Amino acid sequence: MTRPAFFAFPNGAPAPLPFAAEEYEARLAGLRHTLAELGLDAAVLTSMHCVAYYGGFLYCSFGRPYALVVTQDRAVTVSANIDGGQPGRRCHGESLTYTDWQRDNYWRAVASLTGTGRRLGIEGDHLTLAGRAALEAFLAPAAVVDIAPAAMRQRMVKSPAEIALIRDGARIADLGGAAIRDAIRPSAREIDVAMAGRDAMELAIAEAHADSELRDTWVWFQSGLNTDGAHNPVTTRRLEAGDILSLNCFPMISGYYTALERTLFLGEPDAASLALWEANVAAHELGLRLLVPGARCRDIVAEINALFAERDLLRYRSFGYGHSFGILSHYYGREAGLELREDIDTVLEPGMVISMEPMLTVPLGTPGAGGYREHDILVIHEDRAENITGFPYGPAHNIVAA
Template sequence: MSLVTRLRYGLPSCISLRNLLRTDMIAKSNVSSNRRWTHSEPWHIDNMPELIRLRNGEKAKGTFSKAEMDGRISKLRNVMANESIEGVLFTSIHNVNYYSDFLYCEFGRPYGLVVTQDKVLSISANIDYGYPWRWTANGDNLVYTDWQRDNFYKGVNQELGQFKGKIGCEFDHINLDKYKKLQNALPGSTLVDVGESTMYLRMIKSDEEIAHITEGARIADIGGEAVIEALEEGVGEHEIALHATQAMVREIAKSRPNMTLQDTWTWIQSGINSDGAHNPVTSRKVQKGDVCTMNCFPMMAGYYTALERSVFLDHVSDDSLRIWKANCEVHEAGMKLIKPGIKCKEIAHEMNTIYEKHNILHYRTFGYGHSFGVLSHYYGREAALEIREDIETVLKPNMVVSIEPMVTLPQGQPGAGGYREHNILVVTEEGARNITHFPYGPEHLIVKK
């Protein structure tokens, strides 16, 4: 730390970082293991603690109201009571975030959230210090250190080891190694799956969640405007993506000043790079006549929203125009089908008939849409709410889904490239409300500069 910085913040011109850390640790931490520090203890590897408490600063404002967070825990506890589950250990990013508002960064270390009938507590790595406590909106926090191996599981034992019945965990998230370690940490308990049941709870969004997702959709539209602004011949995909991401992050900071700014991103896929929905950004320079797919993803406190559009720079060939118009027709039909009472597979079958009419069904590459909520490209998929032929789920009010048909024609064929349109819809009592307002189709997105 420079001398100027020390003086600015009222710190002495010379201070021992080791002494600062030691004093702060002793003053603000309750050691929750057999190793307990005292003021007189020397620093030595043999007496470094396994588990500590760090309540550094004040609790964060939080993304949602106390009533919202308490309501989520209450519904979970009802499921636990009905299934005779004494405690739950969440380990996935999505469930930890959904039930606590803490969005963890794994980076090779395990994290967890313990929920019992009288406790909510996150378990986090010491590398994050007091941040997990500040952002565990409705509970406490326990920190494990790196000084000994598998201290995370010692924390699990401390918080859940007294129970001798069922302990819920997420079978779809923990691998075999973690499962064995949980069994060793909880030898008197039976591990049961809560991953699927909690997925169904998350699929029905509250009014606060819907408002949050709606704001994300608005910001995604701003990202789309930035893409069009930056799209020019000879400009790299990465430059366009950077411009759009900056616009979205700045808008999130402006409209939600207390929110964490993490994971917002943009994909621009041009030419052959448009063939896959999740193809990463490259430095390829956009050329006139290219099909480009814009993908704008503002992330707000772990919640994903998206805007995806097919765009052509300067002009579009007759073959490409035919495919593009057909995909827009499927897109419009899909949005009209979203309503309570219809099954996901019924929507998919109806949309298939339009592709069949245009003889391009065999170019379809994935399902027609999915659920929204606590979700990103690396966590949170609510698999039971996919718009696909094998999904029996019936749409209900307050579900939030996308309609995003895509076809890809391989290189060398007329109209080659990927075509995708994407809107987010909130299921209502009577039908659905479209919360994506960015225009789509040839009338709007042949960009001439």
């Protein structure tokens, strides 16, 4: 039996993708414009977010490499044989499957699309050292150029179809938040509360986006000391009266991430906790006013920093004040050029989607110890910013009876 290194595997009718073919073609046109400007023959995209953004297929790596190879006339997803015909059914463009009968069949498949001695664009922030060495060995490129920054800049400005999907994700996050709030009670475990929110969101996604892949939606629900980090995992800790709580909902629709984050208390907070919570809410509301077209990220940060500094709270700030949205999650994707940090000069423009999410982390031994965080999502329009998060925030709404 001859075992091929790679082959085409059409297996079933194409599945509906998150966006119309015209949307993917517009994205590919933007990428091809970048390739032409840089004098490149092809792009070898390897990250989950770029493969999904330009090619529609959100892969599951599990230690195997994937790619989308884009030239001026083709876009081909390269995927592992373990996925069967799924990549071909859920990609825009062509699909090529590589086998694992011998090592490096992936690179043989890629080389069949790019040829050798060509000028290639890669994602420098994703391709590993081992991957780069294999690329050099199998493709013998005449030049290699990092196009990840250009791809990120393209992804930072959303299309109307993307904004519509993100808007519905925000709606579903609000539903998850409501389910979590309803599940909060003394002695409930963090995991029990988290599951209520996750189940509500997955059911809502299944109803509103029946053709999507149902995957990756999650909740981080934290209590007490566990609120000190924004990305702390769920535990089996049982809630107690007086606890500070952190609600974090993350519905995922076809790779598109949205979020809702809120501070709550189980029972009335003490005076120190209430003062800290109100200070963080004040920073949140200031930030919401500052997110307007034409504003520069670092300038927004400076104004919020000044508010915290006036209240002697700046030392408790734990990270920047917001970030972009789109194809991203806790294990892939990030549009680092659109974050509210001191080192980001990006100017907000129509089509961008960004969060406002100030957080204070007050350590044990300090009155009001805990993590305080609020999070809303805003769409930047020509003349304003639109807040698409509906779940209420602050002490007037999020003190749950103990």
